[in-house]
Amino acid sequence: MSLLQRKLLFLLFFLSGFSSLVYQVVWTRIAFASFGIIAPVLSVVISVFMLGLSLGAWLGGRLIDALTTKTRSSAIVFYMLTELVIGIGAVAVPMLFAVSGEVLLSAGQMNSFRYLSLSALLLGLSILPWCVCMGATFPFMMAYVREQDPQNTESFSFLYLANVLGAMSGTLVTALVLVEFFGFKQTLCIAAAGNFTIAVISGFLARKQREPAALNLAEAKVSSPRWPTLSPDTLRRPFRKWILFSTGFTAMAMEVVWTRAFTPVLKTQVYSFALIIFAYLGATFCGSLLYRRGLRTNSVWNVAKLMSVAVVATFLPILFNDLRFLGVAAKFSAYLDVAVLLSSITPLCAVLGYLTPSLIDKDALGDPADAGNAYALNVLGCILGPLFASYVLLPWVGERYGLVLLSLPFLGFYFFTSRSLPSWYRTMSGATAGIVLAWSLFCPVDFASWISRGGATEIRRDYAASVISAGKDLDKHLFVNGIGVTCLTPETKFMAHLPLALHAGKPESVLIICFGMGTTYRSALSWDIDTTAVELVPSVKNAFGFYHRDAARVLNNPKGRIVIDDGRRFLKRTSAMFDVVVTDPPPPTEAAGSSLLYSEEFYELVKQHLKPNGIIQVWFPGGELMTGQAVFRSLENSFTHVCCFRGIQGVGFHMLASMQPIAPRTPEQVASAMPAAATSDLLEWTQSADLPAYLGRVLLSRFPIQLLNRDPEIRITDDQPYNEYFFLRRSRLF
Numbered sequence: 001m002s003l004l005q006r007k008l009l010f011l012l013f014f015l016s017g018f019s020s021l022v023y024q025v026v027w028t029r030i031a032f033a034s035f036g037i038i039a040p041v042l043s044v045v046i047s048v049f050m051l052g053l054s055l056g057a058w059l060g061g062r063l064i065d066a067l068t069t070k071t072r073s074s075a076i077v078f079y080m081l082t083e084l085v086i087g088i089g090a091v092a093v094p095m096l097f098a099v100s101g102e103v104l105l106s107a108g109q110m111n112s113f114r115y116l117s118l119s120a121l122l123l124g125l126s127i128l129p130w131c132v133c134m135g136a137t138f139p140f141m142m143a144y145v146r147e148q149d150p151q152n153t154e155s156f157s158f159l160y161l162a163n164v165l166g167a168m169s170g171t172l173v174t175a176l177v178l179v180e181f182f183g184f185k186q187t188l189c190i191a192a193a194g195n196f197t198i199a200v201i202s203g204f205l206a207r208k209q210r211e212p213a214a215l216n217l218a219e220a221k222v223s224s225p226r227w228p229t230l231s232p233d234t235l236r237r238p239f240r241k242w243i244l245f246s247t248g249f250t251a252m253a254m255e256v257v258w259t260r261a262f263t264p265v266l267k268t269q270v271y272s273f274a275l276i277i278f279a280y281l282g283a284t285f286c287g288s289l290l291y292r293r294g295l296r297t298n299s300v301w302n303v304a305k306l307m308s309v310a311v312v313a314t315f316l317p318i319l320f321n322d323l324r325f326l327g328v329a330a331k332f333s334a335y336l337d338v339a340v341l342l343s344s345i346t347p348l349c350a351v352l353g354y355l356t357p358s359l360i361d362k363d364a365l366g367d368p369a370d371a372g373n374a375y376a377l378n379v380l381g382c383i384l385g386p387l388f389a390s391y392v393l394l395p396w397v398g399e400r401y402g403l404v405l406l407s408l409p410f411l412g413f414y415f416f417t418s419r420s421l422p423s424w425y426r427t428m429s430g431a432t433a434g435i436v437l438a439w440s441l442f443c444p445v446d447f448a449s450w451i452s453r454g455g456a457t458e459i460r461r462d463y464a465a466s467v468i469s470a471g472k473d474l475d476k477h478l479f480v481n482g483i484g485v486t487c488l489t490p491e492t493k494f495m496a497h498l499p500l501a502l503h504a505g506k507p508e509s510v511l512i513i514c515f516g517m518g519t520t521y522r523s524a525l526s527w528d529i530d531t532t533a534v535e536l537v538p539s540v541k542n543a544f545g546f547y548h549r550d551a552a553r554v555l556n557n558p559k560g561r562i563v564i565d566d567g568r569r570f571l572k573r574t575s576a577m578f579d580v581v582v583t584d585p586p587p588p589t590e591a592a593g594s595s596l597l598y599s600e601e602f603y604e605l606v607k608q609h610l611k612p613n614g615i616i617q618v619w620f621p622g623g624e625l626m627t628g629q630a631v632f633r634s635l636e637n638s639f640t641h642v643c644c645f646r647g648i649q650g651v652g653f654h655m656l657a658s659m660q661p662i663a664p665r666t667p668e669q670v671a672s673a674m675p676a677a678a679t680s681d682l683l684e685w686t687q688s689a690d691l692p693a694y695l696g697r698v699l700l701s702r703f704p705i706q707l708l709n710r711d712p713e714i715r716i717t718d719d720q721p722y723n724e725y726f727f728l729r730r731s732r733l734f
Helices: 003-035 039-071 075-106 113-148 155-208 213-219 237-261 270-297 303-313 316-320 323-332 336-364 368-420 423-442 447-452 490-502 519-525 538-542 551-555 567-573 600-607 625-638 667-673 676-682 691-699 727-731
Strands: 457-461 466-472 475-480 483-487 509-513 530-535 560-564 578-583 610-620 641-646 653-658
Touching (some): 003 155, 039 075, 039 237, 039 368, 075 113, 075 155, 113 368, 155 270, 155 368, 155 727, 237 316, 303 336, 316 423, 323 336, 368 423, 368 457, 368 466, 447 457, 447 466, 457 538, 490 509, 490 519, 490 578, 490 610, 490 653, 490 667, 490 676, 519 551, 519 578, 519 676, 551 560, 567 600, 600 625, 610 625, 641 691, 667 691
Parallel strands (some): 509 530
Antiparallel strands (some): 610 653, 641 653
16 A cells, blocks of 8 residues: 555544544533533433444444445445445434434433433434444444555554544644634534545545455455564453453543543633543544554563553542642642643553554454454443443542542553563552552542531532532532532522512512522522522532521422422423523533523523513623623523623622513612512621612612623524633634
8 A cells, every 4th residue: 555545544534533523522512402411411422422433343343344245345435435424413413412302301300210311312322323333434444454455454553543633633623613613513514524525535545446345355466564563462362352441441431530520620611621632632642653653663562561651640640630739830830730630641541542552453453353343342441431430430439539449450450461571660660559559549639628628518429510518607618520609699699589579570480590509599489489499410409408507498398399400401391480580500601511501592491481571680700701791692682671780799790681671670669579588588698787778789780781792793502602612712813
């Protein structure tokens, strides 16, 4: 095979990997809108992606020889067809998600077994066919390489390298450029264009190769291989495959745990997850590149040497995620702590990037069927790992001990393979592994440990998040995955009292989306009206008693109800109408998925559940001016009448919107309209006994929302999440 052909095939697989990661990123985000913003959705998408790759690699490896023989066609023809089908998925998958979301509306609350199981099934079926095609591209292209060069024994690692480089690029370009510039729909079209381009080029290659593939193989002249013959492997084949499965399992499980463990530093923006994936794939690419170079020089590392590095590298994310160490790093540079955390995962990822293609090359020796089987086993581990991490490790043992448990397979592999290492090296690496294991178990100060030093602390974990309640008296805080979500503040009381007091009639019902500490829920019940709160994270609801002494009484109020569900999904599946809807999306405004509670599509959904004279209250905590303008514009585009009040603490805005005018009222008029219990609730955390004066600090700050945004293009929609994607505009590249 000529150098030009190799470069062309490398380009094709680069584009294929690029498009595949674009699909994974965008499909995950679209899935949140249909299935809810919960961790299992991310885990299912990752696992089904891996399941499809596994099935595709296995089936493709088993079928490609029969397909080429029966049809007397080149393997590149079938590769072309798979890329065409993958491109069709850009349009089909969002449609399937929308249909699945409608089907699931009758499946109950989001934390029910019925919903979790059915949503996983429908989500999986929606993306599985396209992922199977992605997996089949490996054996199909390997078969084509074999047609061109029957002596090639390292085609898997060659294609793996190109695919990982494309995936790495797709992750970064999607997050930094494509979605912000084009939106989700056009980004999917760009990915599909990549697949169709691959198909066209593959069709050209198929047309160029007119002779049947089987005849080409039969008449191929035996020549010396382009690469040195792979060195013999002393490992038994079953043990080699067990390593492939286990490393896939632990690597993907660790990725899920890293995402949650690093959140206090990396935050909850879309760029945080993209950076983790980029670092993971970048290190994997470097490892694969080192392996390819080792092939050229006949200096490939054996499994024992790789495991001696991996057994220490697995503990680095625990050691570097020590807040004492990160605090020092942050003093030198605003982003040094981020760089430290990302660099902590790269040694292990590089080892796996070296190990995986090495083992598969040695197992398959260029045979598509054997490569498909070996790769499928590795990906099978990648399927089960995220599910195990989400449903078992994180809820039961947390981030740090979860990572320690996931490191144990590497300790086992090191123990069984280290006998081939020199005694001095074995002693040194074993001692180092023992030291980092002991340190990881007993010495690090992670976020939970750090917060616990400050006093009363309660830690709860579930499939959705790790929740920490901390503080005492009025200085209490709520942390979700290490991010400060809220504290005991009068703003959360005004979120209920302000729209209820300004309602033109006599309000009878209120819906609160995002429960938080439960302060707004508690305040709404003081009006003696039907109150429904919707919360995504079960542990947040369970922490209610930590913040309010009368929690038991409030929870027993027959007029109150707390539902574990996604706010949008709840509105889609309920027929109830409300006088007031309160939304308080978790900060920051740029948090991943937050646009689903700020978008014009969400407000259209709210309008369907507002009674005549109904009011929606939207809390904007403050932040970048243009982000605030987008929030204000989307609300104004959705409702006829909008007014805005500054928060009582001088930070943030209470935005009220309705399809009917919201008449201005004096503080005295509002005070007289409030029930006695509501008055007591509002004044609970202030030393002032003058209710009109206290209300006046907010009511007299009213101003027209039109003053905040005169640009109609700055808005938030489901397709254009302006608040979440901001790299280009803040860096002023465009």
